[in-house]
Amino acid sequence: MEPPAEREGERLPTRRLHIHGMGSIGLFVAHALKQMPNAPPITLMMHRGDAYESFKRLGRQVRLRDKASGIVDEQDGYDIDIKTTPPAGLSTTSGAYWKYVPATEPQKPHRPLHPLEANERLPSGETYIHCLILTVKAQIAVAALLDVKHRLNASSTICLMQNGLGQIDDINTHVFPDPATRPTYLVGVLSHGCYSAGAFLVVHAAMGVTSLGIYRDTDKHPLPRPELAARPPSTLSPHEQATYFPTDEQLYNASLSARFLLRSLTRSTILCSAAYPYLDLLMLQLEKLSSNAVLNPLTALYDVPNGAMLGNHGLNIVQNMLVSETSLVFRSLPELQGVPNLRHRFSAQRLKELFALMAKNTALNSSSMREDLRYQRASTEIDYINGYIVRRGQELGIPCACHFMLMHMLKARLELDRQRDKDFVPFDTGKRLVGEVDLAKLAAGDSTTSASAGASTSSTSTDPPVVVEDHGGEKTSEKAVTQ
Template sequence: MTELRSWWSGSPEPDTLEPPASFDTKPLKDGDLSGPETEHPLTRRIHILGLGSIGTFVAHSLRCLPNPPPITLMIHKRQQYEEFKRTGRVISLINKESEINDEQRGFDVDLFEGTTAERTGQWKYIPDQEWMKEVSNPVEEGEMLPSGELYIYCLIVAVKGHATVSALQSVKHRVDARTTICFMQNGLGQIDELNREVFTDPRTRPTYLQGVVSHGVYMTDPTTVVYAGLGTVALGICRDGDRYPLPPKTWNHNISELSEEERRKFHPTDKELFANLSSRYLLRTLTRSPVLACAAFPYLDLLQLQLEKLALNCVLNPLTALLDVPNGTLLYNNELATVERMLLAEISLVIRGLPELEGIPNVRGRFSAKRLEQLCHAITQRTAKNSSSMREDMRNGKKPELDYINGYIIRRGEEQGVKCALNFMLMQLVKGKHLFTKPGDAVPYATKRIRIQSDDADQPGTVTLSDESTPPRGSL
């Protein structure tokens, strides 16, 4: 029976919340991004788009803060909103180990009502308000737009990678250059796609933050998150290639020889990248949470952390999804170990050739195939009882995020003239398997039977395949 009380009173153990050490990666210090003491954000409100396990976990964690900011949950489906109302507008977070349940209230809602003729979304703001009482989070001056919607100053995006463009298209009219958007997603490449299709003008484009999440969380119902594994969130600013392009390959000047304008353009400091007030406010708010355990990193350090996680996801996610097995099944299997080594060798070749990492010390060692293999083995051991997110998506008939995981490696390899045949084949195999599974058809922990029509003249008729699926999450 879960116990209804807060389970993180007091400070977390500092030695358990440090991001994994990795060569020269070091968090930014408190004073590195400080601005004028008199600066005040336009509004304290934070919108959250994407209420899966990560988005719901972040919403709950921010409501636990002393003097929490107003949190607006952006809900696309009315059915999900009705479920949220039915549970009393409460989000629950359950510690899997202790079974302690913490409930948080006070969330406002933005409910999606459809798409306008201009292809933007129409949202209905529904404040949190008890019967005959004032609203919990009054709208501040300047927040309300003429359409009746609220301006979005800080936005946390936790939707699936393939839904990023359509999700941001629906709120495009509610953001501008003052806005900061923080992405907490798997994979890479979503921001490039957004800049091509949604925020095409660099002058009005929001500032982007990115988060690398290592917490273990999953949902048991639309308003309940189970906290299964202690982790961290590494945060950092995203360098806008249109505003701050990389130096030309023929560039042979030292930074000391550049004019101030050239130095700002090609070698911006992290303080300059954090020029937007909303980005500093959102960063400070997220790092206040002891549960999220956020740490801010310089841009290039965060990029390397993202690439490390991406390399591991390129192996663990598609293999466990294709074979329909928990992570630990990949351990001590010589045949699969050979596949992993070949994939990681291809991934290592692409990452070490990225122009963004040119000139950074230890890149060849950090992203060598041998070290990536060691990392992959360590993560597989640590998460042996877990079921990967891609495997769970496949089991529930959801589209896997391959285009932003293995697909990213394939695209960046093409830029360098590297044909990533192994990653491409694995991606196509998982996509092909996905076509056999439709929403509602997945049978997670029972016998599945697949009937295949044969066109072979020598073996006419149908073939029936029987598959005993693997044990449920955590039972390995």
Template sequence: MAQSQSWWEPPQTPPSPSQKPSNLEFKPMASTELPEVKPEDSDLLTRRIHLLGTGSIGTLVAHSLRILPNPPPITILLHRPEMYDDFKAGSRIVRLVNKMTEINDEQTGYDVDVKDNHEGKIYWRHIAHNVGERRTPLNEIKEEELLPSGELYIYTLIVTVKGPSTVAALRSVKHRVDGRTTILLMQNGMGQIDELNSQVFTDPATRPTYMLGIISHGAYMQGPFAVVHAGFGSVALGIHRDTDKYPLPPTDNHINTSNLPEEDRKTMFPSDRDLYSNMSSRYLLRTLTRSTVLTCAAYPYLDLFQLQLEKLVSNCVLNPLTALLDVQNGSMLDNPPLTRVQRLLIAEISLVIRGMPELEGIPNARMRFSATRLEALFRGISQKTARNSSSMREDIRNVKYPEIDYINGYIVRRGEEQGIKCVLNYMIMQLIKAKHHYNTRSDTKSVPYGAGGVEAQELEIDKKGGPVVLEDVSRPSG
């Protein structure tokens, strides 16, 4: 696998201060750069993929994997028994409705693991898709998957739960994973991995490999295990660089890597092949990139990190402001007082991002994350998703704890590391938390659609008359 130019490779000559930026677009890794693995590889412990999270994105991924040619065995993790009751009541079917064509596609064949308490300990009870039937299960369990407890080992896991639930959710399966496992996080915001490392997977030697997925699909739930695919997008995938295993190099850009011992080179300047050393990571990446529905593309770590930051910036402005004002995304445009607020927030965020050590020495990073360019990205996303309701607005309206700690909170924490007091982002965090606190204390019912200055006819309505809520859409560049 070829090494991408996006890695921590020092430039041969320092860039001139007057040098104009070249290309600000990212390109996915070519097929020749992707790690190779065959399903029949003897080192592949199991093809089974576990899914944690049954919201719109989790359901979309579950359906998309099931319709693959030669699909992998899929096990859906259900953390409450009543969720399994809903699954049984729906004939163990996962449904996907294409909003454009109105085609309703139903898929079966899913195994489930239901969380129980056994003698005071968490126990995941495995239930095959054809439980009670006298025939060979579609997804046979390999001997290598069985743990002494009778639970199944988790080789690959896709997580789509909300940010605030991540630690608790993964703590419940900690005993089923180890260093061979790969966990893919498909979530809003950033900073969840830092919490997992400090609270769940504290030992780098036995810590699973993390992958990240940035989603630009629009989807909303129609019912239990039924999702409407309302906006087709893509998924940017990539490996996460664990800085406990691969510490960031010194800020000296004139290190001659040819003089470094191979072990030091791999540690400070890992190639794509180095970071994809885990067999389960290569298998999961290859499986997801086969999906024509998800349209996944793999990016080198630093490219993916910058794509994450670009999406985060828009979410830092769009999500809390739409939640506080209770308006659609399009209301962020053409409002001069609100534009001033947006620019102040973006200027503070830009200052923090441009000082991050991960971006030290990356060509065009200061231009990419300048306040001017970030404002243009934010306005473009606001226009593209003008009729959408942000996820944070919906969390506030439905009295769910918002993901503000992983959006603006991430900027506040990264600013503190640099000695920057992000007073504007901190204030936004507290305002969102205050609104959630007020809603939880209020005796009144949540405000229905159409209130808060939003006209009912401006909203897309599904056939049952309910509001259409799309995921935050931020299509990766390139």
């Protein structure tokens, strides 16, 4: 579909775009937007002061390296918001305060490159957010928006560029429960291959596209009742048509900021953006989700790159079970009923083919969920990937035992990794494992360590002992358990 055209007489409060999330996607989008002719002012939102200090040392630049050519392109002129504590005597509803640091001209007197509009400054001294591009992980989207809720209103638009589905439901529940004051949502689905390679440096590894569309708020536009959906369109009143069967034009008409943000994103040649009707975009999201629900958790659990998912008989059986559950849920979603060719598009066979194609095209890559486990981040996106399938299955009365089990296996793995690194046995014995250095000495037959352990080690034993240390200092040897 064509992005909504600019209308005569419409006046924006500001052209400024805020980007929240300084990972690879956020930096890629920030760089792509800054490359455009007559680019809008762009404000990068940073949670930590040390991140801003690093940004200053690098010349306040976002750098993009093309993997094929090795060419690095640098863009500057970004304004910055730094999360800090509110000034004395000032309180915000979120408890967070965002200090605005403008980009300035290099010559004295160093005037701001993008002076604020008169209505951009809030009474707190912070800047109003008209258009927000949110690229943080899905599992922290609620926390991120709670920090900036006081800077958004019903005239704002938030574009979510994240893996997974279902986070908007959580955002509406915990951040914007009132539909009357709720911002408009856009959704962006990126297929570009990019990853971070240093501070404010992102590598563009593979060209892709960015699919964009407006989100249908079901509090304002609920799904029609079965008897209403079965009626011919000509028998519906204008109010019923606008409420239950809104067109994309009607959805965009309600939000000036959504129209502007969509036009801005589709102007970028690097992003290769295209606008889709909301139902078409939902189906693109579901297709990507079905592949991620297999690829991400399995590569994370087995700690392997994406290509290892292919050609393994045991894993192939697991993958078939997962896509079968996914297919049944997606083909039963009420919002998709009446879509032509639905059963084929979301058949188990086609979903398996899409997964195999993704695994092949990204064979040397490491999934984001695997990286979350390797770096022991506090949580993963699995609640918005496999968890979304489980929740929608529950709504429809379809049990998704495989996805449910896989989701909790991954959570258990994350918890076990944390316990292991704390060096504690995962049950209450009052004892802890001696570190790997001690085990290496024991395996090498170090006499000092063996003596301190108070046990003899057989030179013919092939299994190195696991030494358990009591809080009182007494140590005993046990055989290692091989899993």
